[in-house]
Amino acid sequence: MQQVALLSDFTSSNFKTVKVANHTILLIKNGDAIHAVDNRCPHMGFPLSKGTIKDGILTCHWHHARFDAQSGCAFDLFADDIPSYQVEIDGEKVLVEDTPRKKPTTDYYQKRLEQGLEQNISIIIYKSIIGLLQAEKSHLEIAKQIAKFGSRNHETWSDGMTMLAMTINLWDQLKENTRTRALCKAAKQVASNCENRPARRERQALENVDFQPERLGEWFKQWALTRHRNGAERTLLTQLEQTSNGNLSDMLFGALHNRVYSSSGHDLDFVNKAFEIDASLEGEMSKNLFPLIIPTVVNARGEEEKSGWRSPMDLVSILRTAEEQLEATWKDDNQYSDTDLSELRACLLGEDPQAIVDDILELLRSNAHPLKIAREIAYVAALRLAQFPEGNDIADWFAPVHTLNFANAVYKSILRNDSLQSARGLLHAALSVFQDRFLNIPAPKLPDPSEELVQAYRNEPNWERKLLDTLNEKGSWRAFPEQAVAAYRAGKSLPDLIDALAAATLREDFDFHKLQSVEAAAVQGQLWDGANEVEPIIAGVARHLAAHAPTPRGQSNMIDIAKRLQRGEKLYEEAS
Ligand code: FES
Secondary structure, eight states: OEEEEEGGGGSSOSEEEEEETTEEEEEEEETTEEEEEESBOTTTOOBGGGSEEETTEEEOTTTOOEEETTTOOBSSGGGOOOOEEOEEEETTEEEEOSSOSSOOOHHHHHHHHHHHHHHTOHHHHHHHHHHHHHTTOOHHHHHHHHHHHHHHHOSSOOHHHHHHHHHHHHGGGSOHHHHHHHHHHHHHHHHHHHTTOOOOOOOOOOOSSOOOHHHHHHHHHHHHHTTOHHHHHHHHHHHHHHSOHHHHHHHHHHHHHTSTTGGGGHHHHHHHHHHHHHHHTTTTTHHHHGGGGHHHHHTOOOGGGSSTTTSSSOHHHHHHHHHHHHHHHOOTTOOOBOOOOTTHHHHHTSSOHHHHHHHHHHHHHTTBOHHHHHHHHHHHHHHHHHTOOTTSOGGGGHHHHHHHHHHHHHHHHHHHOOSHHHHHHHHHHHHHHHHGGGGGSSOOOOOOOOHHHHHHHHHOTTHHHHHHHGGGSTTOTTHHHHHHHHHHHTTOOHHHHHHHHHHHHHTTTOOHHHHHHHHHHHHHHHHTTTSTTHHHHHHHHHHHHHHHOOOOOHHHHHHHHHHHHHTTOOSOGGGO
């Protein structure tokens, strides 16, 4: 304990700030007692010395959070508790402990994270995650806690769980700052998804009999088509318990592909993401995770129910016939060969949907690897983004972005399981690329930065800042992709570019689509291993970001505040 004040210091005011171990502590006179708390409001750092004490309640004047002045505990939960310090009075002297009463531990942060998720309070979620990462909890352990919360507290897979999966997938390519932001935003989105929703009601697997995976698959297809949620969930749980992941994948992707390009491709990626989180958590949460995607599968709407793929050309018929042909010729024990795919790209960019599916079927018949076909389709989808003209309606961006994200999801589903059911996705993705062709008229030139700009990136140690600053102005459709390509040509690695694009995405108030396309760039970009295709992929994703930035960046600002509070920084210098 150290002496920090005298009782006589409180004759004209109930407040006095003192420095203890480099922290500013607020001493509060409350009747005959003196209390001590951190002077920074735990909500957003406003100096509590500018607040009010009345009836033992300390009120922060900024957003009016109220706290018990002695313990520091908040009555208004959005603000979090204030660290409080033990005080002793020795005659005239006021003595204070130099460490808070409760030093936050890992258990404390885990509990706070749970409370933050339950109450959907961003600052508590962010501070808890930052505290856990500082305490060297692995991101997977934190992700598991968030995923457990999500699987208990909502019925349906949503964008929060998707963001969580993307954060796990991208983790190794992101720098510390970007990773933290991604995890914070994913957790907050899971909390928002769960807020005011009924908790999940568990169903059970079928019992007493060993079922054949094919039979379960047939049943599942039927339940999905007739939108029978309970039947689908019990069948899925049985498949999960009794057979392999490959059968589970075929069952889910088979049912999804029975809807054409289901829900603009979202459903396939959501199912993919469930597999990805499940794999990262080594199957520990399978029974909790997979049921969340059942409503997605049974409520899916396909293009066969709409007019865009029916008229003026009946793409649905072309697709269904092609799927029958694929099934008739598919070999499960395929020995893939190094088939030439050089003509596929022009065909994908062409005007003949029948030629597109025929080309893909012929390639598969000649043992081309479906992953190579998927890579080609995803590349053309990225090209559509890179050549999206400024004259289009901003809402039109959704179409090519959905296609890229879907094409990437098809690639990943085949990578996990190169089966017939996964390969059907190639046809859906290729026809979606075809559908987007009008969104490239007129097609702008791909970025080709000057040598001077490339050199500027070569010489710029703080090149990420330079790149991101381009997005501070609206209308950087041309400038941002050009700068991103210049950075790449200057020798910045693909993971560094991905980190910069992810950082640019996460600081904005975007929904999950933008991060999904950055993830697609990360996966697809590395497949081309330095070839010419990498630049258009970077340019496509960069152009999409630039079309929508800047936003108010509110969430990002809150994460920065949480970080600074956790680091013990003073947010308002004038306070002391
Ligand atoms: S209530 Fe204190 S900063 Fe918001």
